[in-house]
Every structure is written in structure tokens, then in C-alpha cells.
Amino acid sequence: MTQPVLEAVNVVKELGKGAAKVVALKGVNLSLVKGELTLLMGPSGSGKTTLLSILGCILTPTSGTVRVEGEEVAGKSAEELAELRRRHIGFIFQSYNLFPTLSALENVRIALDVIGRKGYQAAQRAEECLRDVGLGNRLKNYPSNLSGGEQQRVAVARAIAASPSVVLADERTAARDSENGHAVMALLARIAKEQHRSGRRGAEAAGPRRT
Template identity: 75%
Template sequence: MIDQPQPVLEAIDIVKELGSGAGKVRAVKGASLALVPGELTLLMGPSGSGKTTLLSILGCILSSTSGSLRVAGTETSNLDSEELADLRRKHMGFIFQSYNLFPTLTALENVRIALDVRGQKGFAASNRCEEVLRDVGLAHRLRSYPGNLSGGEQQRVAVARAIASSPSIVLADEPTAALDGENGHAVMALLARIAKEQKRSVLAVTHDPRTLSYADRVVRIEDGRIVGEERRPDGLDAPEIADLTKRRKAHG
């Protein structure tokens, strides 16, 4: 019998209302989701389905209107903004669609700042940053500024920044949206490797079908609701899981 790993993030019946009065919109309508170590999960859905809002809530950046979110065993509903920031600092790494690198800092400094906000300074931190940048294939770009890097390289710096502090959860928002096919595959392969080799929970919000082949699990969201979840069966390769997803959808 195989032990089921404990979830590091568990969201139960999350509801998020945006706006107020007549303009109030329910963006997430009772979504439940758990992330376990060693798994790359894709959260897929059409534009406006609430996937980025849900990602913001799971990342403790946005508070839910109702529902429960536990991160590393801590219930987040009663935490203030500083406590939520502390939780992000301790357990999460983020990758953004537009990379969100600091244009005035080098690749190495962009990664170092993620450790600096965590109080990790000095040579040890610097060495760690160089190590992760080498790990993502940017050993030759340590002192390059974002403006001198390609989109793929910038996203790899962002990945390095997200994993430098060894967080248990990595959350990525459309990590391949701004990348061409080759770079998109490279970044997804990197995320899959991080999940597998470093036993982290990686959740990527995407509507890019190219990413399916790297997923251990695909969670579908539509109109603020989780409408389906497919797990890659053992031995099934990427095109097969993509096909399976298509067929399941066609049959309702």
C-alpha cells in the first residue's frame, strides 16, 4: 500500500466576490483543491473562468469571501496582510506571466532579492542563487540585466527566483503565455522537474494546451467552479492524457 502524501495546501469551498452593490460579481463559486508534494498541477480554464483569482487566493495574495484555506497546516482566514506575507515568504514561490523581474537588477540580484526578503543574506545566499541559476541553465547570464535576456531566459530567472528559497509550494500564473513553443516547453519541463525531483507542489494556471504533457494532474475551472479533474494514469504519456481530457469533455 502506498502512503498518500499530506497536502501542503488545502482549499475548501472557496468563494470570492469582487466589487460591491449592483456591480458585485462572484468570481469563484465554492472551489476546493488540494496540492500535494511532488506533483505538477495545471489549473486550466477559459478567460474569465476565475483561475487567476483562485490562484491569488491560494497564494494568500487575495482573501476569500468565504471558505477555508490551509497552508502548511495554518488556517489563513483570520490572518492579517503581514501574517499572510509571512506565510508566502515561508512556503511559497511565485512565477508570473510577465516575469515581473526588477529591470535595474541583474539576473543574480533578481534571485537574491527573493532570499533577501526572507532574511537570507551573505555568501551563502549568493552561492545558493548562483546554484539555482545554473540549475535553470543560466550560468552564463548571472550578471545580465532582464532587458538583455530573451523571454525564455527571463522566465527561467523568474523560476530560479521562485525556487531559490526552497518553498514547498510554487504557484505559476500563465508561465508560458509570453513564450514561444521552444521556451514554453523548456519552462514547463523545468517546473515538472522541480515538482518531481525536489518534491514540491507546483500549480500552474494556464490555458496553453502545450503544457498538458507535463502535468500530473489537470484541474478544470469554468465560471468560478471546479468542473473536472484528471490525473495522469501511471504509464500514460503526455499526448495520451491530452487526448483523454478532450474525450472526457466531449462526453460531458
């Protein structure tokens, strides 16, 4: 059997304290396999962002196990987790998290910069990813001069730039049936399939949307 890229076993997450305590995840089991597109759906507040944050090693679970490429996450230091994220995981945040003072191209380049890829080749790679998501003619635009859907595609380009093993795409429930939502899902499915077919390590399981 193929080893999952990401695996959650009995994941529980409590958020908040005292009377405000919420059990956001009550024992979640999930496996994401390379080349597959997995959709997670649930009403607003059902814990999708929380689960993706845990799978993306941004949050740690209250209990349960998370494995990235078979490697258990528990007990790792903040630096080790950051390294694991950089090596394996592309994350598209619900709010995209683009830098407002950087152009589309610079927003993607920064993802390569943090893994030590700089200069002309990094710029070429960033441009290639933006062309791949249909933004070859928007390279110099700042986020404020892009539509919401275009901003999300910059976030997709940034998530795939470093050729991660898995891409986690977060989206709020309210956006789930929008035309753009479908377009982004189709885009991620295509990228997952293409990368898998070409045998490249990269963006192979375009993971949960609709979150």
C-alpha cells in the same frame, strides 16, 4: 493520506462592486500534494490568476477556507500572511514581476534577502538556482536584455530559491501552447521530482501552470 501543502475548500471570490461585480470563483475545491505537478486550465478570464492569488495568500477569499500546510489562513494579519508566504510559497507571476534595474542574479538574491539570507552563501544559492534553470551564462543580464522565456526562468529561479513547499506558476491562457510554456512546465516538473527525491523541503509541488 499525505497532508496537502495547499488546500482550498468551497472558495468563493467576488471582485469589483455594484454593476461591475464579478463572481470570479464559485466554490472551488482543490488540494495540492508535495512532489506533484498540478495544472489548472481554463479560458482567459475564468479565474485562474484569482485562484492562484488566493492560494498564494496574496488575495483573501470572499468565503471558503484556505489551508497552507494544514494551517488555516483566515484571520491572520498581513504580517502573518507575509511570513506564511515567505516560509512556504514560491510565486511566479503572470507578468514575472522582475525588477528592471536589477540583474538576473540580483533578482534572485532579493528573494533570499527578504528571508534574512544574505552575503556569499545567498549569492551562491542564487547562482545555483539560475544554473538549474539553464541561465548560468546570463547572471549579469538585466531583464531588458533577456528574452521573454529567459525572464520567466529568472522568475522560476527566484520562486525556488528559498526552497518553498510549493511553487505556484501563473501563465495566461494565450501562452498555453507555446514552446516556452511546455519548457517551463517540464522544468517545474523536473524540479518538483528532484527536490522530492532528495528529501529536501522545497518546491515539492510545482503547482498550477496555464493560468
